[in-house]
Amino acid sequence: MRLSTRGHYGLKAMFYLATRYGAGPIPLKNVAEMQNISEHYLEQLIAMLRKAQLVKSVRGAQGGYILARSPEEIRVGEIIRVLEGPIAPVECVSELKTAECDQADFCITRTVWERVRDSIVQVLDSISLADMCRDEEKNRQCKE
Amino acid sequence: MRLSTRGHYGLKAMFYLATRYGAGPIPLKNVAEMQNISEHYLEQLIAMLRKAQLVKSVRGAQGGYILARSPEEIRVGEIIRVLEGPIAPVECVSELKTAECDQADFCITRTVWERVRDSIVQVLDSISLADMCRDEEKNRQCKE
DNA sequence: TTTAATCCCGAGTAAAACAGTATGGATTGG
DNA sequence: CCAATCCATACTGTTTTACTCGGGATTAAA
Numbered sequence: 001m002r003l004s005t006r007g008h009y010g011l012k013a014m015f016y017l018a019t020r021y022g023a024g025p026i027p028l029k030n031v032a033e034m035q036n037i038s039e040h041y042l043e044q045l046i047a048m049l050r051k052a053q054l055v056k057s058v059r060g061a062q063g064g065y066i067l068a069r070s071p072e073e074i075r076v077g078e079i080i081r082v083l084e085g086p087i088a089p090v091e092c093v094s095e096l097k098t099a100e101c102d103q104a105d106f107c108i109t110r111t112v113w114e115r116v117r118d119s120i121v122q123v124l125d126s127i128s129l130a131d132m133c134r135d136e137e138k139n140r141q142c143k144e
Numbered sequence: 145m146r147l148s149t150r151g152h153y154g155l156k157a158m159f160y161l162a163t164r165y166g167a168g169p170i171p172l173k174n175v176a177e178m179q180n181i182s183e184h185y186l187e188q189l190i191a192m193l194r195k196a197q198l199v200k201s202v203r204g205a206q207g208g209y210i211l212a213r214s215p216e217e218i219r220v221g222e223i224i225r226v227l228e229g230p231i232a233p234v235e236c237v238s239e240l241k242t243a244e245c246d247q248a249d250f251c252i253t254r255t256v257w258e259r260v261r262d263s264i265v266q267v268l269d270s271i272s273l274a275d276m277c278r279d280e281e282k283n284r285q286c287k288e
Numbered sequence: 289t290t291t292a293a294t295c296c297c298g299a300g301t302a303a304a305a306c307a308g309t310a311t312g313g314a315t316t317g318g
Numbered sequence: 319c320c321a322a323t324c325c326a327t328a329c330t331g332t333t334t335t336a337c338t339c340g341g342g343a344t345t346a347a348a
Contacts, residue, residue, distance in 0.1 A: 001147055001151070001228050001229070001231050001232065001233070001264070002232065002233065002234070002235075003233045003234050003257075004336085005335080005336065005337095006335090006336090007145070007234075008234045008253070011253045011256065012253050015252060015253055025294095027293080027294065027295090028294080028295075029293090029294085038336080038337065038338085040337075040338065040339080041337055041338085043295080043296080044297095044336095044337090046295095047295095047296075047297085050295095050296095057294095057295060057296085058294085058295085058345095059294065059296080059343075059344045059345065060293075060294055060343090060344045060345025060346060061291090061292065061293040061294055061344090061345055061346045061347070062293075062294080062345080062346055063294045063295060063344085063345075063346085064294075064295085076256055080145070084145050085145075087145050088145065089145070089146065089147045090147050090151075090152045091146075106283070108159060108276045108279050108280045108283065109152070109155050109156050109159055109276070111279060112155065112220055112267075112268075112271055112276070113147075115267050115271075116264055116267050116268065119264065119266065119267050120145070120260055120263065120264065122263065123256075123259050123260050123263050124256075124260065132252045132253070132256070133252075135252050135255060136250075136252045139250070139252065148305085148306065148307085149306080149307065149308095150306090150307090169323095171322080171324090172323080173322090173323085182307080182308065182309085184308075184309065184310080185307065185309085187326095188308090188326095190324095191324095191325075191326085194324095194325095201323095201325085202316095202323085202324085203314080203315045203316065203323065203324050203325080204317060204322075204323060204324075205315090205316060205318070205320090205321065205322040205323055206316085206318085206322075206323080207315085207316075207317085207322075207323045207324060208323075208324085209324090
């Protein structure tokens with residue numbers, strides 16, 4: 001019942017970009033350092049996010065990455081789907097094409113996984129990067 | 145974001161035992177056939193469930209497996225925890241000992257995963273095997 | 289125009305997890 | 319006794335994971 005590090009790291013990186021939104025392109029090196037992730041590995045992850053048009057890249061010196069939309073408009077669920085694929089505790093209840101299962105309607109365990117899937121989706125799609133930034137802000141104030 | 149087949153098959157098997165609860169020990173062969181699972185593989189899974197005292201075994205001819213408690217008293221969450229380990233979308237928010245993460249309180253992504261974890265737990269722990277049996281009953285009646 | 293900072297791309301890889309198989313032993317009802 | 323069971327351990331092929339490595343393309347700044 002685990003996420004791979006892709007989703008884990010990917011969200012961290014996107015969150016960091018969200019905190020720096022408006023400050024121009026952020027080089028991946030910074031992201032990797034701040035979030036303590038292997039830079040080369042993160043490169044691969046962000047490539048997926050770029051192809052999915054969640055981030056834009058600026059090449060060359062002084063380049064880096066920028067969120068493709070404002071933090072308010074990016075949901076955690078989108079990020080996770082890009083990096084981990086469609087949300088589905090078991091294959092036969094994937095968000096996308098419901099892979100064929102001979103039993104289909106008769107399978108009661110299936111409805112359990114549908115409920116699990118829906119509850120995960122509900123959480124992930126209800127949180128935007130901006131929400132996370134606000135949480136951090138709040139958190140920092142509490143600490144002072 | 146996937147369960148392995150352990151949890152998937154394990155729940156199927158436990159559900160089947162629940163539907164036959166009260167009918168004496170059910171041989172694993174029947175379970176495997178009905179749910180279309182490799183018998184040898186299922187043997188390994190049920191061994192885990194036995195060690196966790198969710199099922200009892202009866203050895204010898206006419207033997208088989210019986211739920212250790214009534215279907216009403218067995219929650220899906222218990223089964224999944226036995227077969228898949230503690231519920232945790234990422235390690236640092238495991239239900240058990242919160243593996244140390246240097247950042248801990250500062251990590252906002254962490255709270256996302258806590259929320260996901262809690263929503264999964266809520267679903268899995270709210271469904272008993274008896275609930276599933278009732279669902280199937282209902283389902284069968286609709287089909288007629 | 290050079291150089292350094294970046295992004296970009298594809299290959300390779302060690303280790304772990306997964307999803308079983310295989311083999312044989314122990315127990316017990318008929 | 320024997321056939322139907324459960325029990326235990328070891329093995330195996332495949333896939334996934336979580337990287338590493340090496341180099342190429344682009345561009346701002348010196």
